[in-house]
Amino acid sequence: MTSPLPAFAAIVVAAGSGSRAGGAKQWRDLGGQPVIRWSVAALLEAGVEDVVVVVARDAEAEAHAALAGLTGWRLATGGATRAESVQNGLTALGGPAERPVLIHDAARPLLDREVIARVLAALEHADGALPALPVADSLRRGAEDLVAGEVARDDLWRAQTPQAFRYDMLTAAYAAWPAEEVATDEATVVQRKGGRVRIVAGDTRLMKLTYPEDFAMAEAYIPRQIRVGQGFDAHRWGPGDAVWLCGVEIPHDQTLIGHSDADAGLHALTDAILGAMGDGDIGDHFPPTDPQWKGASSELFLIHAVQRLTARGGRLVNVDVTLICERPKVKPHRQAMRERLAELLVLPLDAVSVKATTTEAMGFTGRGEGLAAQALATIELPARV
Structure with a gap:
């Protein structure tokens, strides 16, 4: 019997257009259900208290259809950038200030309880936590299809989601972020504020659906x-x-x-x-x-x-x-x-x-x-x- 996880909330970011994947990938089918449903269902099964799903303004009907039958989630409207979408989700979510909040990309559908447990546990001793995989392949710089140099892969990690933070820490970090800069993810925002973000073991199955061929690979990972x-x-x-x-x-x-x-x-x-x-x-x-x-x-x-x-x-x-x-x-x-x-x-x-x-x-x-x-x-x- 698995132990209950500490109380937490979550924001699932699903407001992107998915242009590189050939369309809005969050509504596409994967293993017999919409991509977004995998993540929301995994969070609900893990015992999340509240889930805010951030979607584009014109995608509410798709969201309700994709998540039909699931309870414990609600919608927020996305912004022009991922950072704006996350901030809209935080506003919709609200406190309490100390509650852990997981920020997760809907494009990473194969989320499981173990990853959730690891980022929540790491948050007890840090200001943030993110799952990541070490870079295994050798890295090269290229110029006009020619190798231009080697990049050392020591201490390089492939960041994944969900990333975990206390609600008040994340909202304060976003408030301090320079408006003219683009934030790649929440870990970067919290680090800029002086927070310590711990790396925990990620999951190979937690791949990001970016290109059309990624769907076939994800299908192979589904138990x-x-x-x-x-x-x-x-x-x-x-x-x-x-x-x-x-x-x-x-x-x-x-x-x-x-x-x-x-x-x-x-x-x-x-x-x-x-x-x-x-x-x-x-x-x-x-x-x-x-x-x-x-x-x-x-x-x-x-x-x-x-x-x-x-x-x-x-x-x-x-x-x-x-x-x-x-x-x-x-x-x-x-x-x-x-x-x-x-x-x-x-x-x-x-x-x-x-x-x-x-x-x-x-x-x-x-x-x-x-x-x-x-x-x-x-x-x-x-x-x-």
Whole structure:
């Protein structure tokens, strides 16, 4: 059980345009949720007392949509510079004077409790604290694409956020900052005022999203969980001349009876994917009492389940379908079924399995009264969504 952190407040700066990232990155999707939501959720989970989210004047609707369902945060309007945005956040936050305040960039979404704990602990013996990583690469000066010299990397650090300060210290430091100068971060402002800022261990995952390619790297850092879902479906035989199984139409002297096209393989697989997400079943999403699904292709149901998985930042790993029937013979069509499922699910062929078995003339499938299908689906989901 983790120990509670000391009382603290936070300001999340999210008023930038994100031009180098191709647009306002704080509203973009990362791991199934907006970038800004990661930071605000992490602060709330760590027990923050009050969070002020600073956004551009015309971005309030985006903020409310991105943070819907979270409580304990409020908005402030950003300024022309980052320093102005932070000061607006401080004004909105208010005291008490001695309360620690964390200043965090929304562009660093993968914040965790350990970093928060480290900067708060360091603040007990300093006027400020910032997480940082030592510079590991060798550094060079360049001129017109040529090496112009070497820069010693001893005592060089890559500063991150959140940076922590007492409310009164930070507000006083900003009040004393020369209006004609641009402050790069709060540590610089507090140091100019004579404050001591301690460096604590940062986190590689706490990278700043600056360029479009950074999003792919951040996705790789998100912890993921493996889940498995199971689905089962059965339909009775009736008059007809073809049957749909796993997205393939097979000529047959009967057809399966159902509200849709009665593709038991796709129905079982849809339920397996929904089940792995804890997202109900096919009947919840496509009620058989709804006339719009009469005779519908079951591919629509499967695609819907995959889209819901994708919207949560998840992905399919593999699927396995077993068809249980005496007839028709599945083996001649099994490869076509695998290929169709791979196409629908955007999976490599070796991640798709279709098998068939009988019940040795036992039960309703053995008596030729109907066909059954069962399916398993393995998915990956972000550990926190």
